[in-house]
Amino acid sequence: MxxxxxxxxxxxxxxxxxxxxxxxxxxxxxxxxxxxxKNPEHLQQELAERVGRELREHIATWMAALRASEPGEPALKASYLGILRLFSEQKPLVDLFLRYRRSPSPLGMVLGHLHTQLRADFFQYLRERAGEPDAIRPHLGTIGVHADTLVAALLGVAEGVVDGRIGDLDSAATELAALTHEPLRRLMM
Missing domain, CATH: 1.10.10.60 (Homeodomain-like)
Incomplete structure (x- = not known):
């Protein structure tokens, strides 16, 4: 059902x-x-939990691999390529996430939390890679902007994959890696 x-x-x-x-x-x-x-709302809650759980597991695995990877664009590209392939394989789930993450429904609440967590994960990743905590403290606002930008870019590419506008996952991964690496390079100067 x-x-x-x-x-x-x-x-x-x-x-x-x-x-x-x-x-x-x-x-x-x-x-x-x-x-x-019990009712259609219960169905929505169950559906939200299932979709949210599956996406959370995939994204958590990807983010852990990203954090464990070597610094630099080649490792970033490989990591992004992995998540983009997953998006391509899981189009129905990704489509639901993209459509309903801002909905005031039970589905939207679960998926909205996942969106917030993705942003927090990117923020933490950038903080960890940017350098010593005391040195980057003045740049936390900038890191937040970069985290938001990376989430927007990743979700934009995910939408393109789901819609069929982006078929060349390798090129998309290259661009996402460059977009991620450049702010880190500037922060580490």
Missing amino acids: LEAAVDLLRSEGLPSLTTVRVTKEAGIVQSGFYAHF
Whole structure:
């Protein structure tokens, strides 16, 4: 039933998540819905948890690998290429994240938290790579701007991958790596 809900969300949006529509899409009787969910809001919560959990796991793994990688553009590029391939393989999940991360729905609340966490992860990554804590303290505002820029760039590329506008993941990874490396280079001067 959750797969049917994902299909409806992607094609018709949140208003389509009614018991009638979801059960019809899933090919089951309406009473079958209530064997699994109390109401459509409960379905949204379960869907949000599933989508959020899957994306959180992927992003946490990627961010850990990014933090563990060697400094420099080649390692950054390899790391970005990995997450872009994941985005390409997980288009339905990434599409839901991009569409609903700012929605005031249960789905939006979970995905919005994931967006906030991604920004915090980038901020922490930049702080760690920029140098000694005392030396970078005056630059924390700048690091925050860079973190926001990197999240926006990554999500913009993710949208292009999902929409089919970006097929050359290698070039996209190269650009994201350069965008990440340059602010770090300037901060470390």
